[in-house]
Amino acid sequence: MPDDASISVGKREQTKVQNRLAILDAAREVFGELGYETATVRDIIRRTGLAAGTFYNYYRSKEEVFAALADDGARRFAPILKALRSKGNFDTFVREAIVAYFEFMADEHITWAARRPAGEPHIHVQGETPEMAAVFAEVKDAIEDAIQRGHGPASDSEYMAAACIAVAREVGDKMLMRRPIDTAAAADFAVDMILNGLNGLRGAEV
Amino acid sequence: MPDDASISVGKREQTKVQNRLAILDAAREVFGELGYETATVRDIIRRTGLAAGTFYNYYRSKEEVFAALADDGARRFAPILKALRSKGNFDTFVREAIVAYFEFMADEHITWAARRPAGEPHIHVQGETPEMAAVFAEVKDAIEDAIQRGHGPASDSEYMAAACIAVAREVGDKMLMRRPIDTAAAADFAVDMILNGLNGLRGAEV
Amino acid sequence: MPDDASISVGKREQTKVQNRLAILDAAREVFGELGYETATVRDIIRRTGLAAGTFYNYYRSKEEVFAALADDGARRFAPILKALRSKGNFDTFVREAIVAYFEFMADEHITWAARRPAGEPHIHVQGETPEMAAVFAEVKDAIEDAIQRGHGPASDSEYMAAACIAVAREVGDKMLMRRPIDTAAAADFAVDMILNGLNGLRGAEV
Amino acid sequence: MPDDASISVGKREQTKVQNRLAILDAAREVFGELGYETATVRDIIRRTGLAAGTFYNYYRSKEEVFAALADDGARRFAPILKALRSKGNFDTFVREAIVAYFEFMADEHITWAARRPAGEPHIHVQGETPEMAAVFAEVKDAIEDAIQRGHGPASDSEYMAAACIAVAREVGDKMLMRRPIDTAAAADFAVDMILNGLNGLRGAEV
DNA sequence: GATGAATGAGCGTTCATTCAT
DNA sequence: TATGAATGAACGCTCATTCAT
Numbered sequence: 015m016p017d018d019a020s021i022s023v024g025k026r027e028q029t030k031v032q033n034r035l036a037i038l039d040a041a042r043e044v045f046g047e048l049g050y051e052t053a054t055v056r057d058i059i060r061r062t063g064l065a066a067g068t069f070y071n072y073y074r075s076k077e078e079v080f081a082a083l084a085d086d087g088a089r090r091f092a093p094i095l096k097a098l099r100s101k102g103n104f105d106t107f108v109r110e111a112i113v114a115y116f117e118f119m120a121d122e123h124i125t126w127a128a129r130r131p132a133g134e135p136h137i138h139v140q141g142e143t144p145e146m147a148a149v150f151a152e153v154k155d156a157i158e159d160a161i162q163r164g165h166g167p168a169s170d171s172e173y174m175a176a177a178c179i180a181v182a183r184e185v186g187d188k189m190l191m192r193r194p195i196d197t198a199a200a201a202d203f204a205v206d207m208i209l210n211g212l213n214g215l216r217g218a219e220v
Numbered sequence: 221m222p223d224d225a226s227i228s229v230g231k232r233e234q235t236k237v238q239n240r241l242a243i244l245d246a247a248r249e250v251f252g253e254l255g256y257e258t259a260t261v262r263d264i265i266r267r268t269g270l271a272a273g274t275f276y277n278y279y280r281s282k283e284e285v286f287a288a289l290a291d292d293g294a295r296r297f298a299p300i301l302k303a304l305r306s307k308g309n310f311d312t313f314v315r316e317a318i319v320a321y322f323e324f325m326a327d328e329h330i331t332w333a334a335r336r337p338a339g340e341p342h343i344h345v346q347g348e349t350p351e352m353a354a355v356f357a358e359v360k361d362a363i364e365d366a367i368q369r370g371h372g373p374a375s376d377s378e379y380m381a382a383a384c385i386a387v388a389r390e391v392g393d394k395m396l397m398r399r400p401i402d403t404a405a406a407a408d409f410a411v412d413m414i415l416n417g418l419n420g421l422r423g424a425e426v
Numbered sequence: 427m428p429d430d431a432s433i434s435v436g437k438r439e440q441t442k443v444q445n446r447l448a449i450l451d452a453a454r455e456v457f458g459e460l461g462y463e464t465a466t467v468r469d470i471i472r473r474t475g476l477a478a479g480t481f482y483n484y485y486r487s488k489e490e491v492f493a494a495l496a497d498d499g500a501r502r503f504a505p506i507l508k509a510l511r512s513k514g515n516f517d518t519f520v521r522e523a524i525v526a527y528f529e530f531m532a533d534e535h536i537t538w539a540a541r542r543p544a545g546e547p548h549i550h551v552q553g554e555t556p557e558m559a560a561v562f563a564e565v566k567d568a569i570e571d572a573i574q575r576g577h578g579p580a581s582d583s584e585y586m587a588a589a590c591i592a593v594a595r596e597v598g599d600k601m602l603m604r605r606p607i608d609t610a611a612a613a614d615f616a617v618d619m620i621l622n623g624l625n626g627l628r629g630a631e632v
Numbered sequence: 633m634p635d636d637a638s639i640s641v642g643k644r645e646q647t648k649v650q651n652r653l654a655i656l657d658a659a660r661e662v663f664g665e666l667g668y669e670t671a672t673v674r675d676i677i678r679r680t681g682l683a684a685g686t687f688y689n690y691y692r693s694k695e696e697v698f699a700a701l702a703d704d705g706a707r708r709f710a711p712i713l714k715a716l717r718s719k720g721n722f723d724t725f726v727r728e729a730i731v732a733y734f735e736f737m738a739d740e741h742i743t744w745a746a747r748r749p750a751g752e753p754h755i756h757v758q759g760e761t762p763e764m765a766a767v768f769a770e771v772k773d774a775i776e777d778a779i780q781r782g783h784g785p786a787s788d789s790e791y792m793a794a795a796c797i798a799v800a801r802e803v804g805d806k807m808l809m810r811r812p813i814d815t816a817a818a819a820d821f822a823v824d825m826i827l828n829g830l831n832g833l834r835g836a837e838v
Numbered sequence: 839g840a841t842g843a844a845t846g847a848g849c850g851t852t853c854a855t856t857c858a859t
Numbered sequence: 860t861a862t863g864a865a866t867g868a869a870c871g872c873t874c875a876t877t878c879a880t
Binding site: 049051052104108169170172173174176177178179180181183184185187188199200203204206207208209210211212213214215 | 255257258310314375376378379380382383384385386387389390391393394405406409410412413414415416417418419420421
């Protein structure tokens, strides 16, 4: 028996975390490929190679895996964002939040940028992956927060937050579909767009 | 067999178009109420009062009705949009497109603004109704078109279109959830946001 | 086309009633063999040879077929019993009720006397078939009714009804297991037992 | 390893019997609360706090625990009954057997009188608890035995035993549902009913 | 012997789709 | 063509049972 027994873990625990991860990974993929609604628990377990019943040793439902995934994403992104909220002016905050968001997406995208079943009427569903949704919600909170604390323009704050998020999200999505993925350029664009609109971008007019 | 069959379209043809319409109407309602994913063919035919099999004489699947609905929406909105493309400068075009879009949405929204299954992890799915999706695509085409013909700022046109659309869509969605529905205010906001960004909206800064 | 079309029925209707009957028959058998609790919807449909989904075109659940079966049994036995309630004294009533009950059982028993899975701890479950249960309830009502109307001995009527039923049921069960089935003898025994007890039966004592 | 292992049964043996008892107790409760059919092995082990697999070190199936429970009940009741068989005449035997049976039931009933799932088509299933079933079987044996040894009336002994048991069982069941539980009154009734029938009970006739 | 995760059959049910009428 | 019952795959989920630890 090894004397480092204290740091080792039983094989059982090992396979347990492996399985849990396998399910999470499979779920991430499946949600990404099929969308939350379409995805089924069976799709997920099928992909893990585990038995049907095993899924329920880890999660009680599709909703629950989804939540787990979302928590995970949020947990990892939240501190990044939180660090930004306090310092600097609004413009800076926006820029840094966008940059953080885009980089986070770029890091993670391999998983969730997966193809969609082509022919389907998928209608522009963004951030379908739970992590994305969670990250998205974080960004949104941050922006609304900033706006409400007066660090942003005094306009219809709900519309503003919605618009900012929308731009970040869409541009982020497009960014991920290009090769190479250029987060800096995308962030530049998104920030300009958010802060100054199209007119801030243009050299030539009609 | 009635002898007046000769003076009009055959009864057959009549009921044929009636049925087709009934299915489309039912589908619109059902998609609006349940969402595309959740809606089932059964839900649709149930609402028509027709027999299950009859559905398949008109459409081969849920996807197909969806597409038909989308075509319909697009067909009705396209001319509106087309009228705008030629005249005026880009700013005007954007404003008018947005206004047209918002008004179209407001007119139609009764159908598709219907409740969503509340507790669900719904994640920002916009334009769930086929007409909306189609209208959306039209707007997008128009913007990209304008941009590419030089009637807009010379920047990354894909990002630009995406961003414009994103703002229009999100703000439009939010608009529909308020009472009263104020398309003018929403359009003002969206246009300002698109053209000048947050800084164009603000009086006070940090 | 036959001119007696008015009395014929479409082939569809025909198979519909056939299927409904097939399901009822299968259900009766299955309940008889497995018991209500153990029986599954799938057991029932499996026996019909129909597809799984077909069951649900006829009944919404196991409970519902059960109820249908019970209704059927009760409907057929109730008039027999009702005819007895008014006339005669209590002894006569008891005798005739028992006779009616036993004969009814004997007529129907082929279905529900079916074997039970031998090794199971089945614990003396009588009348497991819905028809039986229904018939039983009828008998019970009749007896309680008679007792309460004073046509019976003034004792604890609940105990009395329970005891009468118990004897009828048990003796009836045993009767069905013998060959040939002798309803007269069984009825004689049961009536004597109910009216006079063991001492009424005996010639010799210890 | 403790050196006091020698002075008592091994710890192993101790926990072994403890576990066995825990399972039996849990099973008794569960059967009482849920009924034999509805109860699952999982229900039983859940209640013991033991691991799922442990169950199978003691019993191979639900049926087996049931049998064990029944044996237990029978084992405890058998001597009581046996004491009665030899002495006295048949009437006395019947009375004493019934009294013993009713008192045994009343003593134990806390466990197995537990609620049944109310709305269910439960159909008069008696003696659902294994002990009850076993005790019941004992009584039945005793009666048949007495009858066959000539200590009872010379009639159809199978019918007689069945009828006696039936009365005892039903009246016993009803007795347990009343408050206060009056074993004496119930026994009086049952004995009169068994020995003299309804006519033995009655003051007034039709 | 105790553990408890894995297994996979099976359950009730819904659904898209077919096809005889 | 319309009908609507039949079909059977698939779904979410539970369960008895096994077996590596």
